[in-house]
Every structure is written in structure tokens, then in C-alpha cells.
Amino acid sequence: MTINITLPDGSVREYPKGATSMEIALSISEGLARNVLAAKVNGTVVDASLPIHADSSVQLLTWNDTDGKATFWHSSAHLLAEALESLYPGTKFGIGPAIETGFYYDVDFGEVEFNQEHFKKLEDKILELARLKSDYKRQEISKTDAIHYFTQKGDEYKLDLLEGLEDGKITFYTQGNFTDLCRGPHIPNTGFIKAAKVMNIAGAYWRGDISKKQLTRLYAVTFPKQKELEDYLLLLEEAKKRDHRKLGRELELFTFSENVGMGLPLWLPKGTVLRERLINFLKKAQEKAGYQQVATPHIGNKKLYVTSGHYEKYGKDSFQAIHTPEEEEYFLKPMNCPHHCEIYKSKPRSYKDLPIRYAEFGTVYRYEQSGELHGLTRVRGFTQDDAHLFCMKEQVKEEFLKVIDLVLYVFKALGFENYTAQISLRDPANKAKYIGSDENWDLAERNIIEAAAEKGLNTVTELGEAAFYGPKLDFMVKDALGRKWQLGTIQVDYQLPEKFQLEYTGADNQKHRPVMIHRAPFGSLERFTAVLIEHCAGNFPLWLAPEQFIILPISEKYHDYALSIKQALEEEDIRGSIDERDEKIGRKIRDAEVAKIPFMLVVGEKEQTENTIQVRKKHEGDLGSMNLESFISMFKREAKV
């Protein structure tokens, strides 16, 4: 008996019935077989040792496949558990899944106190056990036997997990002296794991439930080569260097003060230059795209948010109401849309007016839980580059396409080359969670999917990720270190026009309801700035740099000449300063480099006499002498958005 195996390249090979993926790999090349971690058979990831009994498509998974990595890390979690059990007998185990980079295991150490000082010992134990090359052995087991095993072991967490499992579908995996309840799959043996690092320790509630016991979560990462671990640690170091909180302080972009309040950023002058430039850049693009600027106050009557539905849904996440002597209640504005709806309502609208696009860099305030606050990425007061488009149903797709263009233009201008779009739809199993009619949801979802497809966006679709009022398209960018960030968002909303009773008069002289589109290419200026800082490591594109040049006079004698240069550059809207300190040129250069100022203009005796400047570029060094005109034209060429 033979079976036909289809490989990813489309080739079909014949194997005896019951052949395993590992055998298939061996038949292709020994080198491949050495690297196979698991296999994807007809789309399901399975052990490489699983016999295949029917015609199937088989993809062999190695370290280079996402699923291969996940299997590797999940198997590593078992190994970590084995190491823990051998070092700290009596440890109880919760769950140990693979995550984006690495894996964790939630464990209950009982009386044992485990802290960072134990990491090294644990890592050594993991590697010691890995070297034994123990096979991961799969075993199907009855629920009764499984319960018996963990009752005897006294592991209440595994028993809790077993409760939710169906008899007949329960499997154990054993490697070395450790047996775990696990669906699998796993890598062939522990010998693949050549490097291990325990990264972090944290608390986590059993099953994510605050009322349950808190377990110790151990984060770790493993690799098939020592070199890969080293590279990974270097990457982490680089990420640390780029941390926007650190660079924000060093480059004097923003700060926080306990006296002002947590989560409330204070923009310093240099940060404000950056921020204003981002705002002006987008304003200009939006003007071209037919947006109109509007402005609304920082607080709004409670009635407004009751009308919008946000009060009911998010009232608890707001700051406390502000009370007036007349016993009215006001809230700090948590979003701009209700205000924009009222602007729309300020006069009767005709279909000829649509689409109307109101844009506002509106600062909003939300009560974020204290533990959530993080630098500029999660704050309690932030400015959205918000806009609301009011249009007819038939215009939704067209508007959506235009917004996508705008978002992509922004990304390109700021150097985000790598992005994907996430289409967030309703959870079909839980439609009650959302407000609005089925019909409208279907239409909106269709519009988004089509628009994304027409623009050729690289998309992923997530069910259940939609906002409660409508589906959305979120843009995720990958930064220079390969980390993913969610930035821009475009959301269709049929509900708010309904709640605010928005209308327009159609060509038929009847009243119709417009559709709203919320969109923000940056998301929030705070968050965007944070991502931008980390993306470019503080080396902003020239047009955004808070200080574009610094003039470095060789000595005090050339300060007047320096000033004349500075004034000439300012005439051209090029912004910078003069380093008038009583320091040597080497020192001034060093400090300018550290401050990441793009151009250093050295002026001394020679320059003053020849009426030139000597240009030095950050990171690159001396570009030689030139006259001011050449510098300005070079600058303008490079500063183009």
C-alpha cells in the first residue's frame, strides 16, 4: 500500500502507508531531516513522527517556519518544566505555551522562593537535560487515567485543565522524567535545544482570573544555536537603546512630572517642534484631500456621551464627572466624534455637501488603569489626528480608498516601509456584543474588505476584533527592529449617525442617514512619536529633526560670522542653533553627534575669510567646505518629504 504525498513545491511523491514526516524528510535529504522540527499535514501541525495513512499534503517545518519555531518553543516549555521539577520537586504546573518570541510556563512553586538569582541554575539544568536528547513521546490516555496521574502528583492545575477536556482526545507527552498533559505537537527530541535564556519572571493569575491564585510566570527563550541567542540578546539591547522613554529624555523631547500627574506627557520645546511638524505635514495632506479643520472644547456635557452611547460603554473608564453649580455634569472629552456630529448637525445638509470631512487634532482624556501607563504609548491625555467623514452609503468605499491612500502616504513619508493591514470584523458567534443592524454590518464589512483588496494591501482578518459600533481596518507597521506596532486606524460607523439622528436631504428630497468614517493615520501623536523615535532610534528624517543644524565656531572670534550664517539659514526656514560654549571643536562635534543633529557647520578663520561653511554630516563626517547656497540646495534636496 502506498500513499501520495504532495510537497509545498507541488511535487508528488509516493511513500508506503504509515510513513512519517521524518521519513519523508530523510528521503529528500539527510540535512533536511536533521532540521525538521515538526510537519504540517493537510494544514495541521503534527509531530514529525506521526504516521501518515492517506494521501496528504505535507510541509516540513524547520526553525525558519513560524509554526516550526512555535513547536520548538512549546517543547522548550516542557523542558523548562522538567528542569524545574528536578530542581524544585513539588512544583505544580499551569500552562506553558509558546509566544511570539519564546515561551512561558505558569508555575506554582509552593513554598519555594524563586527569583532572578535562580535563572542561571535553571538555564544550566535545561541545557543539561537537553543534551540527553530525550525523545518527546506521545501517548493517548483515558481521562480517568489522566486524572489519576495528576491526582497522585497533586497538581490541581492540570486537573482543572482536564475537567474541560473530552475523554478520548487526551494526550500526554513525556520527555526524560517529565510527563505533561499536552495536545502537542512537539519536536523530535530535546537535543535540538542548544541555547536557553530565562528572560523574566512575573505574576499571572491562574486562567487570567483575578479571583484565582497567582502563579509565577517564567518567560524564557531557546534557540537551536548559541549564535541565535546571542543575536537575539543583541537585538534586545538595541531595543533598549532605542526606548523612546530614554531617548525622549536624552534628546529633550518630552518629560513627565508627578506634580502634573501620571500619564500626562509634557512636551519640551524640541519635542514640540517635532510634534508641530507632524501636525503641519498631515494638515497639508488633509487640506489637499478635501478635509476641513474644526476645533472643539476639552469638555462636553454628559448628555452628549449618553447620546453617543459611549457613556454607557466606557463611563467607568472616564475621569470622574465635573459638576457645575447648576448640577450639570461634564466629562473630559474622551473622543472627538460626538462633537463633530454636533458640528454636522449645526445646519441642514444636502447630498450635494457630502462627503464632509472634519479634521481636528483633538486632545482627549481617558482614565487608563495605573498599571497600563507606559511612556508615550499609553497615556491619559493624548492628541488624536482625528477626522470624521460623513458620506452617503454609496460613497463609503470611495472614501475608504482615499483614506487608505492618505495613510500610506503618511507611512511612506515617515519611513515605515513594512506594514500590514488588519481587518477587524464582528465575532459571528457573539453578535449581541455589537450595536446596529446585521444588514449594515454586512455592508460595512464588505466595503472594507473590497477597499483593502483594491489597494492591494497585505491583510490579515481578525474575527471579533471589531469595535462595538463597526468594523475597522488597522495598520500595523514593522519598525527597524522588526517589532510590530499598531498605528493608523479607519473605522466605519453606522451607529453614531443613528444615535445623533444625523440627516441629509437626498436628490429625492427625502431625509437620509449619512454614514460616518472615523480615521486617524497616526492614531495619536503621542503614540506615533514614540514609535517613530524607536523606529529611527532618534535619527529623525531631516524634515522632522527638531534641530536641523548646529553651527560650531572654532573660537569666540567667529561668533558674529556664525550668527550671520544662522540668520541666512533661518530665512530659508532651516532651523538650528550656534554652539557658543567655550569648548574645543572636538568637544562640540561630539556633543552634536550625541544630540543627533543632522548637520554640523564648522566656521573658523578659513571659512570667515572665504565666506564659506564647512559641513559635517551626522554619522558620516566631513563633507568639505561649501558656500551657503550649495548647502541650502543640498539641504532642501534631502529635506524633501
Place this chain on the structure above:
RNA sequence: GCUGUUGUAGCUCAGGGGUAGAGCACUUCCUUGGUAAGGAAGAGGUCGAGAGUUCAAUUCUCUUCAACAGCUCCA
């Protein structure tokens, strides 16, 4: 909000039951210099805040605030 860790000069950090230290930054002076740190002197701290133990607390205990990591959440 929950759990854990941390909180000493503007920044990075050392120290420790007897009222405090380094480097960088800052101020002044010397130096007037040519491509990544010139020299000297000086100033700067209720040791996050409040309470308790003690002859004595910045150090020990408790409470509180904040930061960090994670969990839960995110219009």
C-alpha cells in the same frame, strides 16, 4: 486595578542605625582652540512622602505615592 521589583544630586548609579558619595551635566576662572570628551575650582540632596520602633532612621517596620516588569483592560 492586581502581583512583584525599585525609589539616594538634573542624568547614570555606589553606600549604609550615628544627619551622604562618584562620574557626567551645571556655575566661575584659565585656555582662543580645526573634526567624537582641554584644565582648575565651585555649587547642588527633608536619601519619593507620611507614620512607627529607637538615645538616634536616609538605612529597620507599616502606610502611601510614583516608576519598571507582567497580568487584566483599551472608544
